[in-house]
Amino acid sequence: MWREILSGVLIVVGLFILSVSVYGMLKMPDIYTSIHAASKAAFLGIMPFLISAMLNGNPAVITRALLIAAFLILTTPISAHIIGQAAYLTREPMETEGAIDESGREGSAESAVTKAGD
Amino acid sequence: MPALMFNLALIWLALLLLATILLVIRARSTMVRLLAADVLTLILVAVLVLFAQREGAAYYLDAALILALLSFIGVIAAGRYYRSGRPF
Numbered sequence: 001m002w003r004e005i006l007s008g009v010l011i012v013v014g015l016f017i018l019s020v021s022v023y024g025m026l027k028m029p030d031i032y033t034s035i036h037a038a039s040k041a042a043f044l045g046i047m048p049f050l051i052s053a054m055l056n057g058n059p060a061v062i063t064r065a066l067l068i069a070a071f072l073i074l075t076t077p078i079s080a081h082i083i084g085q086a087a088y089l090t091r092e093p094m095e096t097e098g099a100i101d102e103s104g105r106e107g108s109a110e111s112a113v114t115k116a117g118d
Numbered sequence: 119m120p121a122l123m124f125n126l127a128l129i130w131l132a133l134l135l136l137a138t139i140l141l142v143i144r145a146r147s148t149m150v151r152l153l154a155a156d157v158l159t160l161i162l163v164a165v166l167v168l169f170a171q172r173e174g175a176a177y178y179l180d181a182a183l184i185l186a187l188l189s190f191i192g193v194i195a196a197g198r199y200y201r202s203g204r205p206f
Contacts (some may be wrong), residue, residue: 004120007171008120008123011123011127011168014164015131018134018160018161018164019130019134022134022137022157025141025150026141030146031147031149031153034150034153038156038157042156042157042160042161043160045160046163046164046167049164049167049168049171050167052171053170053171056171058174058176061176061179064176064179064180064182064183065179067183068163068167068179068182068183068186071183071186072160075190078190078194079156079189079193079194079197082193082194082198083149083153083156083193083197085201086149086197086198086200087147087149090149090200090201092147092149
């Protein structure tokens, strides 16, 4: 009995986190802030589903769910990093209010400051 | 009771899938589109895990694992291609 209740609660938690993630992707103004909503929340949204499937006690399900969890833990940060790097290197504009590029490369806010200092 | 809960959860996930597909179609830039496609596969993995739980069958999770793997490879290849004009 408690297993059914716990798995239902976990499914609701996962649905809530996934909904927040998709809402964040719809609302965030540029790619650099969308990555936060997408990678963190989407990954955290899958975990409750996997744990809820593991509660079944079936060993075949548990091993596969553990594999999926481990694989997602390894790959979600890497793909988010690749997307952010590609967006930054192709000079995707920062639309967020008050956002500044402090890297010091050509055209960024920091390089404008150093040029004014010279 | 559990079957009703699974069906409601699947309907809610289908609505999320619809929203993400709209985001892929109408995204502001290529990278947002790629990110939305990544989230799309994650939601599909969630759908497959729910199916595995509802049917009590483990083989849906194989499909979920392979989908996550292919999505990772696809995002890496597309991101690097967009950045430097060649995948690797």
